[in-house]
Amino acid sequence: MGRAERRAADWLKRGGRMLSSTCPNCGSPLFEIGGEVWCPRCNQP
Template identity: 60%
Template sequence: MSISDEEIRKIIMPLMLSGAKMLDKHCPKCGSPLFEKDGKVFCPVCEHRKRQKVGKMKSVEERLMRKLTELANSLPDDINELEKHLRVMELIINLLERYKNLEGGE
């Protein structure tokens, strides 16, 4: 995935101003120049994209947890409605487990 002008302005320019050293090597994944700061060589664009992705996943995870709590706090007395509630709760739990596995695989 190539680097956009917006990412250059938003990510790379402040990094250069902070004293990070731009290297003459490029990231094989996105093509961005690699940087070195405090002895660590890294791709600022890939790190930024990863933080954004994790942030989005956390947001989805939080919404799923709110819905799960809402359903758990409003269990109906009718057995048919209760079964529907429990099926939805099970689906939400499965989604949450998948999100946890995705986070661990990063």
Template identity: 50%
Template sequence: MTEPSMKEMAEMLRKGAKMLSMHCPECGTPLFQLKNGEIFCPHEKREVKIVKDGEDSEKAKREASLDRTLQSKLQLLQERLDVSTDPTEIRELTQTITVLLDALNRQKA
């Protein structure tokens, strides 16, 4: 486990998150439950969906994949927005970011 991951875990505990007995299936880091109920992996810096017996694990995997893709695209657009000076490009980027954020929120609901 890396030092930044340890610092992130300590910060999450200070902010009131609970460390769970479950581990991230991707990296093995302990999972945390945030105050809003979200299960989070501090190493992967993303929400983790817990699939209970009888639930569709393939559906959960697709949703997790979509979530990662949307997050990745948002990050790329944000980086482009940071360096852009063209008003037209800025408008297009912010509109696209808004659409992706809406999609991400709908996917999580």
């Protein structure tokens, strides 16, 4: 499992939510964590 996949799994375990939209930079699914939208691959809000 890659770094982005581990990060996404950790976010889900901590209550994050996978969104239906994707990152405009890399195409990965976006996650909502604490009211902010993050990309697990770019690791940016």
